[in-house]
Amino acid sequence: MLTFLVPLAAGLISGLGYAHLSSVRSQVVRVARRVVPYERTHAIHKVVSQGRAFGKGYSGCGDLWNYVLDVIGAPDEWVNRDSRRRGTRWVPAVNISKPWGAALRSGAAAKFRRGGSWPKAGDLLLIGQEPAEVAHVLVALQRTGKRTYRTAEYGGGSNRGSAGTRTFDEDGVTRDSLGPRHLVGWIDADKIPTVAKYRVGATRSILHLGATERRAGA
Numbered sequence: 001m002l003t004f005l006v007p008l009a010a011g012l013i014s015g016l017g018y019a020h021l022s023s024v025r026s027q028v029v030r031v032a033r034r035v036v037p038y039e040r041t042h043a044i045h046k047v048v049s050q051g052r053a054f055g056k057g058y059s060g061c062g063d064l065w066n067y068v069l070d071v072i073g074a075p076d077e078w079v080n081r082d083s084r085r086r087g088t089r090w091v092p093a094v095n096i097s098k099p100w101g102a103a104l105r106s107g108a109a110a111k112f113r114r115g116g117s118w119p120k121a122g123d124l125l126l127i128g129q130e131p132a133e134v135a136h137v138l139v140a141l142q143r144t145g146k147r148t149y150r151t152a153e154y155g156g157g158s159n160r161g162s163a164g165t166r167t168f169d170e171d172g173v174t175r176d177s178l179g180p181r182h183l184v185g186w187i188d189a190d191k192i193p194t195v196a197k198y199r200v201g202a203t204r205s206i207l208h209l210g211a212t213e214r215r216a217g218a
Contacts, residue, residue: 025122025189027072032064032139032152036163045154045161050082050090053159061137061155062095065124068139069099073199074192078102086198096137099187100126108191112172112183118147122189125151127174127181135184138166 038045040053040060048067049060066081080098082090091098103109103124110117119125121142128135138153147168154161157177168174172183 022122022190024072024192024194025120028068028122028124028139028189028192029141031068031071033141033163035064035067036152036154036161038161040159040161042161048154048161049159052090053154058159059136059155060095060159061153062099064139064152064154064161065099065137066095068124069192070198071200072192073194073196074099075102075195075198078192096126096135099124100137103187103192106191106193108188108193109185110188111185114171118143118168119149119183119186120189121149124187124189125149126184126186129182129184136178136181140186 035044035048040046040049045053049063052058052063053060062080066079069079070081070083070086076086076088078099079086079088080091080094081088100109110119110123119140121140123140125138125140126135127138136153136155138151140149141152141163142150144150144165145167147170149166151164151166152161153164156162166174166176168183173180174183175181
């Protein structure tokens with residue numbers, strides 16, 4: 001139980017710094033910030049990834065997107081998760097394309113354009129390429145420079161949950177251990193629709209979803 005309480009307390013304290021952000025945007029930042037950095041063996045990581053991080057060849061970057069969207073109450077067509085309260089089951093190979101596709105259809109997705117706008121804190125970034133399942137996704141926690149962000153990320157070779165920093169050049173290219181990757185676009189947090197009955201709440205998300213999924217056998 002203590003492993004859950006520490007990040008919850010930290011999230012509540014840090015959340016005071018997000019008052020200038022819109023409601024949904026600030027929720028995205030708070031939810032994502034609370035679940036990094038954790039190894040895949042940690043109880044909080046297992047709530048986010050639903051235990052899939054141990055699968056051979058599995059990269060759970062999309063699990064972070066779907067966890068965040070689930071907690072803030074995005075509609076079912078945006079979320080790929082085992083969820084008792086939603087009555088949904090996780091589907092392979094749509095972890096990124098399902099929410100990205102929903103964002104494209106609803107007008108919430110912004111495509112990167114050189115010389116155009118840049119993501120804000122709380123936006124959900126897609127880097128790599130389309131089709132989206134061969135890409136990588138992350139959450140922007142804070143914009144610290146013109147093209148530099150503090151980020152929350154899952155997946156990669158270790159499948160850990162990481163809190164890090166990414167810098168993009170003017171062409172939208174960022175570099176990491178996998179080489180250069182291009183910013184395809186992002187989901188604008190201000191345009192994510194939410195459903196009241198699905199909202200979990202900032203203080204209850206980790207405890208509530210963890211308990212619910214254990215009861216459901218997820």
